[in-house]
Amino acid sequence: MPFHVLIDYDNLSYQDTSRQLIDLSGKLISKFSPTEIKDKNITIRLYGGWYENNNITRKAQNLNAEIMRDFPRTEMLSDNKTTVIVNIELATSLTSAPRIELFNTFRRRGFPSGVQSHNPRLKGCLITNCPIVEVYNFFQLNKCNTCNTIRPEHIIFRQEQKLVDTMLTSDLINICQSNRIVSVVSSDDDLWPGILAGVMGGAKVYHMQTKPRATPTHYSRTVTANYFQKNL
Known part of the structure; x- marks a missing residue:
């Protein structure tokens, strides 16, 4: 062998x-x-x-x-x-x-439940229209703030x-x-x-x-x- x-x-x-x-x-x-x-x-x-x-x-x-x-x-x-x-x-x-x-x-596993995020404004982000704020809103609202259609589980998965x-x-x-x-x-x-x-x-x-x-x-x-x- x-x-x-x-x-x-x-x-x-x-x-x-x-x-x-x-x-x-x-x-x-x-x-x-x-x-x-x-x-x-x-x-x-x-x-x-x-x-x-x-x-x-x-x-x-x-x-x-x-x-x-x-x-x-x-x-x-x-x-x-x-x-x-x-x-x-x-x-x-x-x-x-x-x-x-x-x-x-x-x-491939679906979006895990119970995921939380901090407000980037409270963590020191001072940039107007910073895109990470929209990411925060996406998780808080559990949907896209613009199209009102896409949810986290539609696009995020784990391997x-x-x-x-x-x-x-x-x-x-x-x-x-x-x-x-x-x-x-x-x-x-x-x-x-x-x-x-x-x-x-x-x-x-x-x-x-x-x-x-x-x-x-x-x-x-x-x-x-x-x-x-x-x-x-």
């Missing part, structure tokens, strides 16, 4: 998601040394909301096009000598059940990912049981239970932070071995 790198794609910085996948791949692989990665083959799995209902999203289509064009490819480890072969795939199913596609992982964290966690535990080593790329503390389960089961987990931070000590102090932090 190859060395797996599990990436929480939407947890990456804007700078990293703006990169081509070949740039992200090179940056990531260069963080590992030959003593850490023994396998010559590396599989990077990208976790995100790749399906809206049963339809693949535009973001997923664009990433797939990059993957088809640029991978597999050879990358160098931190010693600038040792080479590995890198493949990338979108995580649309579990590693334990690869033939079962998990759809509806990207969803959500579903199943993604649990897919990554499930794969993390499954790979830890079978391969005894894995890397997770995320600064989302929701993944900590899966990391802890892998480490406590005897696997090595390389946790690569996507933000300039470390795992909170009230989590990291619960493991004394086999847990290694890096920064992307």
Whole structure:
């Protein structure tokens, strides 16, 4: 089995998601040394909301096009000598059940109830005809002050990912049981239970932070071995 790198794609910085996948791949692989990665083959799995209902999203289509064009490819480890072969795939199913596609992982939700706003005039806005005042009125009146037709729920929605964290966690535990080593790329503390389960089961987990931070000590102090932090 190859060395797996599990990436929480939407947890990456804007700078990293703006990169081509070949740039992200090179940056990531260069963080590992030959003593850490023994396998010559590396599989990077990208976790995100790749399906809206049963339809693949535009973001997923664009990433797939990059993957088809640029991978597999050879990358160098931190010693600038040792080479590995890198493949990338979108995580649309579990590693334990690869033939079962998990759809509806990207969803649009309506305008949330209970949203309030402050009057910008009371917060220091002194500009006559400032457009933000009309935004305030839009929310206060719950409709457009000009056309009297458009309401907030007509034009404002939220984007959500579903199943993604649990897919990554499930794969993390499954790979830890079978391969005894894995890397997770995320600064989302929701993944900590899966990391802890892998480490406590005897696997090595390389946790690569996507933000300039470390795992909170009230989590990291619960493991004394086999847990290694890096920064992307």
